[in-house]
Amino acid sequence: MENENKDPKETVNPETPENVTSGQAKPEPVEIADLGEFGLIERLTKDFPLKNESTKKGVGDDAAVLSFGNKEALVTTDLLLEGIHFDLRYVPLKHLGYKAAVVNFSDVYAMNGTPKQITVSLGISSRFTLRHIEELYSGIRLACEVYGVDLVGGDTSASVTGLVISITCLGEADKEEIVYRDGAKPTDLICVSGDLGAAYMGLQLLERENRVAAQSGNPDFQPDFSGKEYILERQLKPEARKDIIQALKEAGIKPTAMMDVSDGLSSELLHICKDSDTGCRVYEEKIPIDYQTAVMAEELNMNLVTCAMNGGEDYELLFTVPLTDHDKISKLRGISVIGYVTKPELGCAMVTRDGAEIPIMAQGWNAFVNK
Amino acid sequence: MENENKDPKETVNPETPENVTSGQAKPEPVEIADLGEFGLIERLTKDFPLKNESTKKGVGDDAAVLSFGNKEALVTTDLLLEGIHFDLRYVPLKHLGYKAAVVNFSDVYAMNGTPKQITVSLGISSRFTLRHIEELYSGIRLACEVYGVDLVGGDTSASVTGLVISITCLGEADKEEIVYRDGAKPTDLICVSGDLGAAYMGLQLLERENRVAAQSGNPDFQPDFSGKEYILERQLKPEARKDIIQALKEAGIKPTAMMDVSDGLSSELLHICKDSDTGCRVYEEKIPIDYQTAVMAEELNMNLVTCAMNGGEDYELLFTVPLTDHDKISKLRGISVIGYVTKPELGCAMVTRDGAEIPIMAQGWNAFVNK
Numbered sequence: 001m002e003n004e005n006k007d008p009k010e011t012v013n014p015e016t017p018e019n020v021t022s023g024q025a026k027p028e029p030v031e032i033a034d035l036g037e038f039g040l041i042e043r044l045t046k047d048f049p050l051k052n053e054s055t056k057k058g059v060g061d062d063a064a065v066l067s068f069g070n071k072e073a074l075v076t077t078d079l080l081l082e083g084i085h086f087d088l089r090y091v092p093l094k095h096l097g098y099k100a101a102v103v104n105f106s107d108v109y110a111m112n113g114t115p116k117q118i119t120v121s122l123g124i125s126s127r128f129t130l131r132h133i134e135e136l137y138s139g140i141r142l143a144c145e146v147y148g149v150d151l152v153g154g155d156t157s158a159s160v161t162g163l164v165i166s167i168t169c170l171g172e173a174d175k176e177e178i179v180y181r182d183g184a185k186p187t188d189l190i191c192v193s194g195d196l197g198a199a200y201m202g203l204q205l206l207e208r209e210n211r212v213a214a215q216s217g218n219p220d221f222q223p224d225f226s227g228k229e230y231i232l233e234r235q236l237k238p239e240a241r242k243d244i245i246q247a248l249k250e251a252g253i254k255p256t257a258m259m260d261v262s263d264g265l266s267s268e269l270l271h272i273c274k275d276s277d278t279g280c281r282v283y284e285e286k287i288p289i290d291y292q293t294a295v296m297a298e299e300l301n302m303n304l305v306t307c308a309m310n311g312g313e314d315y316e317l318l319f320t321v322p323l324t325d326h327d328k329i330s331k332l333r334g335i336s337v338i339g340y341v342t343k344p345e346l347g348c349a350m351v352t353r354d355g356a357e358i359p360i361m362a363q364g365w366n367a368f369v370n371k
Numbered sequence: 372m373e374n375e376n377k378d379p380k381e382t383v384n385p386e387t388p389e390n391v392t393s394g395q396a397k398p399e400p401v402e403i404a405d406l407g408e409f410g411l412i413e414r415l416t417k418d419f420p421l422k423n424e425s426t427k428k429g430v431g432d433d434a435a436v437l438s439f440g441n442k443e444a445l446v447t448t449d450l451l452l453e454g455i456h457f458d459l460r461y462v463p464l465k466h467l468g469y470k471a472a473v474v475n476f477s478d479v480y481a482m483n484g485t486p487k488q489i490t491v492s493l494g495i496s497s498r499f500t501l502r503h504i505e506e507l508y509s510g511i512r513l514a515c516e517v518y519g520v521d522l523v524g525g526d527t528s529a530s531v532t533g534l535v536i537s538i539t540c541l542g543e544a545d546k547e548e549i550v551y552r553d554g555a556k557p558t559d560l561i562c563v564s565g566d567l568g569a570a571y572m573g574l575q576l577l578e579r580e581n582r583v584a585a586q587s588g589n590p591d592f593q594p595d596f597s598g599k600e601y602i603l604e605r606q607l608k609p610e611a612r613k614d615i616i617q618a619l620k621e622a623g624i625k626p627t628a629m630m631d632v633s634d635g636l637s638s639e640l641l642h643i644c645k646d647s648d649t650g651c652r653v654y655e656e657k658i659p660i661d662y663q664t665a666v667m668a669e670e671l672n673m674n675l676v677t678c679a680m681n682g683g684e685d686y687e688l689l690f691t692v693p694l695t696d697h698d699k700i701s702k703l704r705g706i707s708v709i710g711y712v713t714k715p716e717l718g719c720a721m722v723t724r725d726g727a728e729i730p731i732m733a734q735g736w737n738a739f740v741n742k
Contacts, residue, residue: 036733056443060646061552062478062630063447063542068439072427075446076434077524077539079492083531107433121450121537153448160454166492166537168448171434181432259433275431362407 030130032158040156043130044137048144048151052116054172055150064152066117066170072178074171076107082162090206093132095236097139100165103262105147106240106315108171110260112179112248115147115171115240121155123164136165147242177254179319184257184276188320188341191255193244193334195288196265197304200311201296202228202235208300230292238315244334245317251328255319264312266360269348272320279346282339282360285353309350309360401501403529411527414501415508419515419522423487425543426521435523437488437541443549445542447478453533461577464503466607467536468510474633475540476518477611477686481631482551483619484544486518486611492526494535507536518613548625550690555628555647559691559712562626564615564705566659567636568675571682572667573599573606579671601663609686615705616688622699626690635683637731640719643691650717653710653731656724680721680731 032040045059057065066073080086080100088096101118108115120140124133133156144151149169209223225232240260248255257276259268265287273280289308297304320341321329329335339351349357403411416430428436437444451457451471459467472489479486491511495504504527515522520540580594596603611631619626628647630639636658644651660679668675691712692700700706710722720728 038733057551062481063445063484063540065482065549066444066446067546068444070440073437073439073444073541074434075437075488075490075524075539075541077490077492077526077537079494079526079528079535079537081494081528081530081535084494084529110433111436113434117446119446119448119539121448123450123452123455123535153446155448155450157450157452158455159452161532164450164452164494164535164537166448166450166535168446168490168539169434170444170446173436175438178436180428 032124032128032130032133035130037156040130040133041154044133044156045151045154047141050150050152051148052150054116055152058150058152059154064117064119066152068172071172072113072175074108074111074113074173074178075168076104076171077166077168078104078107080165080167082164088163089210091236093135094139094142096165097136097141098143098237099139100167101140101143101149102147102238102240103315104167104169105143105149105242106238106260106262108169109240109242109245110258110317111171111173112177112245112255112258113171113173115149115169117150117152117170118144119153119168120151121157121164121166123157123159125159125162128163147240179255179258180275181257181259181272182275184272184278184320184341185322186278186341186343187323188256189323189326189329189337190269190280190282190318190320190339190341191329191335191337192261192265192288192316192318193241194314194316195290195293196261196314196316197297197308197311198231198234198290198293199238199313199315200235200307201293202231202233203313204300204302205231205296206235228292228296230290231296235313238313240315241317247332247334251332253321253325253328255321258317258319261314261316261318262312264310265318266309267312267362268318269360270362272318273341273344273348276341277344279342279344280339280348280360281342281346281351281357283351286336286338288336288338305350403495403499403501403504406501408527411501411504412525415504415527416522416525418512421521421523422519423521425487426523429521429523430525435488435490437523439543442543443484443546445479445482445484445544445549446539447475447542448537448539449475449478451536451538453535459534460581462607464506465510465513468507468512469514469608470510471536471538472511472514472520473518473609473611474686475538476514476520476613477609477631477633479540479542480611480613480616481629481688482542482544483548483616483626483629484542486520486540486542488521488523488541489515490524490539491522492528492537494528494530496530496533499534518611550626550629551646552628552630552643553646555643555649555691555712556693557649557712557714558694559627560694560697560700560708561640561651561653561689561691561710561712562700562706562708563632563636563659563687563689564612565685565687566661566664567632567685567687568668568679568682569602569605569661569664570609570684570686571606571678572664573602573604574684575671575673576602576667577606599663599667601661602667606684609684611686612688618703618705622703624692624696624699626692629688629690632685632687632689633683635681636689637680638683638733639689640731641733643689644712644715644719647712648715650713650715651710651719651731652713652717652722652728654722657707657709659707659709
């Protein structure tokens with residue numbers, strides 16, 4: 001019993017980033033194994049005050065307790081594996097935590113709902129210290145603060161290999177407000193928020209600089225990211241488009257179908273058209289692309305439109321609205337109308353600048369082949 | 372679009388267990404990479420019809436949609452990693468799937484709730500074929516059928532190393548019916564369902580037979596499990612105690628505190644006492660132990676009571692009831708009263724057969740040190 005009652009803060013040695021990163025200073029860093037699973041959970045979750053009325057009980061029992069009254073509950077989950085979904089040579093742990101949480105929030109917004117609670121399960125290999133895991137959690141905490149979400153549970157465990165992150169997010173929405181993928185109708189306008197392809201270009205940049213660093217053989221090599229901050233941030237610290245959901249609500253627009261762009265615009269368009277039993281036409285010249293994305297594609301000799309259509313990880317919202325909302329939607333900042341929905345027999349195609357129609361193919365990110 | 376519209380059943384070669392396990396027969400087994408992530412999800416989830424009124428939308432959108440009306444929603448999650456939580460040399464994949472689901476249901480029952488929905492995320496390394504993953508899913512499906520739970524979402528991904536399973540379970544309960552860990556009061560009776568230590572002994576048996584097989588050098592070695600079927604089943608195919616929750620409800624008993632025994636009785640007793648700010652006394656002679664568990668402990672020269680107190684993975688329910696429920700609880704089958712709750716200053720102890728008091732220590736399973 002005594003061990004159970006001890007406050008971890010009293011029994012562990014104080015740490016500073018310095019003595020952890022140098023790996024030599026005393027006192028020794030606290031090891032995860034010293035805390036044990038419950039000690040680790042307690043330590044990692046103590047700085048997450050509950051914020052939501054619907055959260056009745058958070059971490060610390062067999063299950064969290066949520067209450068949604070007359071709202072619908074939404075639930076979404078994501079599993080992130082080291083070596084597949086992220087590479088810690090490029091991604092700071094805090095950013096990784098932030099992104100892991102935000103991509104789940106994005107799924108809830110893509111239903112026109114509001115994220116409210118998350119659970120976070122981690123598999124941690126022995127090369128990670130407590131300081132590393134706290135870095136990861138600091139990113140999750142920041143995301144929870146920015147988006148007003150409660151951490152309500154999870155699981156931590158050793159892993160024999162890399163880092164494993166599994167996040168489940170609960171959200172809520174009024175029943176009549178929920179937007180599915182299957183409601184698009186012929187003549188609806190196809191809209192997308194923000195710009196596309198930047199996150200993918202950011203990843204290309206990180207990979208290039210990593211190769212250059214390896215080839216230089218210089219341990220003090222400094223990558224050159226100047227003038228490319230935007231695409232880097234799009235890759236490392238994406239945001240969920242809570243603001244777009246709010247703007248649509250304020251403008252009195254309810255999309256007929258909606259998804260977030262995680263696998264790539266082509267893949268998401270095909271999902272909406274398949275589920276809605278429609279076709280679509282999108283105009284190459286209407287696809288929103290940032291200047292830095294274009295410069296990077298030029299530098300790497302890659303096809304810009306292909307990157308924007310298939311890059312993925314943009315976490316922008318792709319949605320359809322009735323043609324009658326044209327004037328309303330045109331007034332909103334940060335939303336581009338890129339095409340329209342057709343009857344299913346017309347298929348899905350992109351109309352190029354010279355008027356040719358190119359069939360849209362699913363080239364979204366596939367974890368089983370893009371290794 | 373054509374690829375998206377094809378029915379997986381029409382485009383893959385028929386498989387039988389024979390041609391997959393032999394690895395030589397034609398046609399070739401379908402590979403996971405051929406299906407892609409969406410094809411795999413579609414294939415794996417098509418045999419899970421939705422059963423619950425509260426499930427408004429299952430797999431196939433950014434998030435599932437649940438509706439709990441005036442019930443409280445419960446959510447719990449578990450991450451299982453190959454090499455840490457399971458060893459595929461011992462555990463058939465179907466059993467693994469069943470157990471992975473059931474341990475989450477057990478957490479919801481331990482709140483006095485009813486499990487309703489699960490999400491299942493998998494990380495799959497290249498040594499697994501589609502047939503393997505379907506085996507795993509067949510166990511999850513069986514668990515969903517037995518316990519009346521809907522599969523509503525998830526994520527599948529490649530893994531650079533072993534198998535990763537992350538399951539989140541949603542459940543519901545009337546607000547006033549939920550039982551937490553912190554409600555135990557001095558003089559409450561401490562009760563446990565079923566018997567303890569059998570799952571741990573089943574694991575010891577599997578590990579022993581595996582060592583014997585390795586030492587024999589005979590590839591046709593057959594392990595000897597005769598007379599030990601019960602402890603094996605407790606390890607490989609545990610059940611959640613839905614029946615006990617129902618029996619308590621029918622008898623008009625609401626526990627004051629409750630947990631499921633996943634880490635071990637000692638660890639769970641300490642949790643309840645810490646959260647309720649109490650102590651406890653449990654009697655060694657009252658701890659329910661099956662005959663096969665005792666025989667196996669004898670064979671392996673292990674302390675039987677230690678195994679029952681610290682073995683873990685029993686998924687029985689540990690709960691406390693007011694002393695005034697003594698007569699009611701005594702009439703229920705399959706429940707043992709093992710001790711009582713005390714004031715906190717008395718600490719937590721086991722009373723041995725000769726009347727000595729031994730402090731209860733947390734020796735529950737710790738994934739960070741029990742590797």
